[in-house]
Amino acid sequence: MRSLATIFSRRLLAFWLSTLSLAAIPATHADEARPPVAVQFSLDRAIDAVAAPFVMASTRGLFRAEGLNVSTNVASGTRDTITRIASGASDLALADLNALIRYRDGADAAPVKAVFVFLNKAPYAIVARHSRGVSALSSLDGKTIGVADGDLAIRLWPALARRNGIKLANVKQEKISPAVREPMLSAGQLDAVTGFSYLSAVNLRNRGVPADDLAVFRYADYGSVAYGTVVIVNPKFAADRPEAVRSFLRAVTAGMRLAISQPAQAIDDVIAQMDGGSRELERERLRIVMHDNILTDDVKRDGLGGLDPARFEASLGEIAEDFSFRKRPSVADIFDGTFLPDPAGRKID
Known part of the structure; x- marks a missing residue:
């Protein structure tokens, strides 16, 4: 009986030592195994x-x-x-x-x-051209904005206009395809477009529109907290x-x-x-x-x-x-x- 107890004790000790050895393996090794x-x-x-x-x-x-x-x-x-x-x-x-x-x-x-x-901050912006008579947000009065299908910026335009004293009825919107947004503005067929400041404004410069002819009205600069x-x-x-x-x-x-x-x-x-x-x-x-x-x-x-x-x-x-x-x-x-x-x-x- 004493011999059996000794064998059991030794096996139990070996089990606990092996368990402790596994626990000591660095976490990175365990992670690599998964x-x-x-x-x-x-x-x-x-x-x-x-x-x-x-x-x-x-x-x-x-x-x-x-x-x-x-x-x-x-x-x-x-x-x-x-x-x-x-x-x-x-x-x-x-x-x-x-x-x-x-x-x-x-x-x-x-x-x-x-x-x-x-x-x-949302990148919503209205991108316009000084050469089309748009030098300030207020000068959009009487102008035409191109709005691409699915455009996100136009959804907050009513709030932006109200906050800045612009009458929505005085700004015409023209529905356009996203593919012609920058080409139409660069060709002078529109006064402005809605979009993202890091997209339309940068892409227009790439189309040859001089930087000093671009007016970028970021919504965040005009009170939007979106x-x-x-x-x-x-x-x-x-x-x-x-x-x-x-x-x-x-x-x-x-x-x-x-x-x-x-x-x-x-x-x-x-x-x-x-x-x-x-x-x-x-x-x-x-x-x-x-x-x-x-x-x-x-x-x-x-x-x-x-x-x-x-x-x-x-x-x-x-x-x-x-x-x-x-x-x-x-x-x-x-x-x-x-x-x-x-x-x-x-x-x-």
Whole structure:
């Protein structure tokens, strides 16, 4: 009996030693043993410099370091990315927050939420030409604005006009195709167009319109508090893979830091993903989006990715100028900040 007890004790000791040895294996080795989590990510438009943080997160191994295998695809706009997320075709995507708010008000809307604010200020703008007699926002009175199908900026135009004393009836809108927005303005067939400041304004310079002939009226400079593009998540993916969502946002935050600190490398990575992109054009696009839409005073104070409840509430008032809510949403209905990196990790030095 004493011999059996000794054998048992030795085996028990060996078991505990082996258990302790496994526990002592560094976490990185354990992580390497696990297969990466597959993630389907959708951009809302074709890759250009604006997507630099996501491109760098992929090309510089930031997603891989977080244990993710991210496949990126390109959608045909915000409506498409929201549809992909709602259906489960994509796990995470970029979408316009104001469009998401309108979508969520629908009776049959899926409970899609934003988890990271990418563009802290919406890039909505009216781009006009001085040579067409537009030198100030007020001088749009009596002019014609080209509005592309599916344009997001025009939805907040009523709020912008009211705030700045412009009569909507005095500004004519002409529906156009997105493909002819810049060509028609550069040809003088329109007085102005609505769009994004980092798209239309930069593209027009590339078409030969002199910079000093362009008037760019950014909504944010005229009282708009609207947020811009956000990362949205499929509800089931968020529930089943919460750590994967956190990992994705950590990698994107790191990619953002790289794009900020290494803009030349960011452009190299972006150009390699584009078909015939212009380095000079994309360098200017990155400079504009960083200065106007990402590195805002709010971000410098609070860090990347977050959303201020008071500002969100004020932005709902802008949306309501052109939209009738069935039920006015709360911040919690639209934004889930629990996946964000810790505050210290989101600060920009």
